[in-house]
Amino acid sequence: MNDFIALVTGANKGIGKEIARQLADAGCTVHVGSRDPERGRRAAAEIGGRARPLVLDVTDPASIAAAAQQVERLDILVNNAGILVDDRPPTEADVDSFRRTYETNLFGVIAVTNAFLPALRASRRPRVVNISSGTGSLAWSTRGEHRGFTGTSAAYRSSKTALNAVSVYYAQALAEDGVKVNALAPGLRHTDLNPRAAASDGDPAEAAAGAVRLALLPDDGPTGGFFSWDGTEVPW
Numbered sequence: 001m002n003d004f005i006a007l008v009t010g011a012n013k014g015i016g017k018e019i020a021r022q023l024a025d026a027g028c029t030v031h032v033g034s035r036d037p038e039r040g041r042r043a044a045a046e047i048g049g050r051a052r053p054l055v056l057d058v059t060d061p062a063s064i065a066a067a068a069q070q071v072e073r074l075d076i077l078v079n080n081a082g083i084l085v086d087d088r089p090p091t092e093a094d095v096d097s098f099r100r101t102y103e104t105n106l107f108g109v110i111a112v113t114n115a116f117l118p119a120l121r122a123s124r125r126p127r128v129v130n131i132s133s134g135t136g137s138l139a140w141s142t143r144g145e146h147r148g149f150t151g152t153s154a155a156y157r158s159s160k161t162a163l164n165a166v167s168v169y170y171a172q173a174l175a176e177d178g179v180k181v182n183a184l185a186p187g188l189r190h191t192d193l194n195p196r197a198a199a200s201d202g203d204p205a206e207a208a209a210g211a212v213r214l215a216l217l218p219d220d221g222p223t224g225g226f227f228s229w230d231g232t233e234v235p236w
């Protein structure tokens with residue numbers, strides 16, 4: 001058991017819901033972020049424990065401000081909400097699909113993190129986990145080592161590459177405040193975002209365990225890193 005207070009964005013389903021469930025199982029109070037109030041209520045009720053719904057659309061400044069007002073202290077922020085608009089290479093994608101993807105996967109993370117900074121600074125042990133993707137690794141991309149169908153989407157992949165970059169900048173900017181910021185590659189998982197992944201590619205719960213590990217990092221744990229769900233480092 002612990003007395004940590006956590007927020008997981010996009011926690012009404014998929015990997016985010018599993019992260020919220022595992023944090024609740026560990027004894028955390030968990031704000032289950034969902035842009036749809038009813039689905040958020042249902043997810044929080046299913047998770048049980050100290051899970052409670054929090055209406056939060058990461059692309060809506062009014063929604064973010066209203067959510068932030070309800071949370072005085074935050075020990076764990078998991079920026080999980082993400083979208084995959086299409087799987088087109090850059091030569092076939094239009095700027096709008098990049099814009100829409102970045103709006104959620106990048107600008108959403110920045111807006112949410114900044115809005116919750118006062119609550120994070122009120123924590124004695126603040127942790128931020130940004131749910132990235134192995135497809136955002138430039139090292140893997142240049143070697144053609146990324147796996148999965150999301151690997152063809154230039155908008156999605158570059159949004160995660162940029163997310164990795166800002167994760168490093170946040171880690172540096174918040175080091176003096178003791179906020180540890182790390183990015184996670186959750187691995188290929190069969191979810192609504194990635195329906196073509198096979199169930200055999202791995203349970204979302206396995207990915208969630210990787211996020212929870214970063215969320216509960218001890219004080220001598222890393223910051224500014226990019227880790228796979230199994231704890232190994234991912235090359236940038």
Ligand code: NDP
Binds near residue numbers: 192
């Ligand atoms: P899902 O589609 O199952 O879940 C995505 C979640 O994000 C949903 O709860 C969705 O809400 C929410 N969301 C989307 N847009 C917004 C928004 N504007 N405001 C608030 N919430 C929003 O996908 P996954 O569980 O697979 O994805 C979770 C994270 O993991 C994402 O960041 C994804 O990029 C990453 N990831 C997933 C991989 C995979 O193979 N599945 C691989 C690598 C990374 P709603 O139900 O309302 O749409």
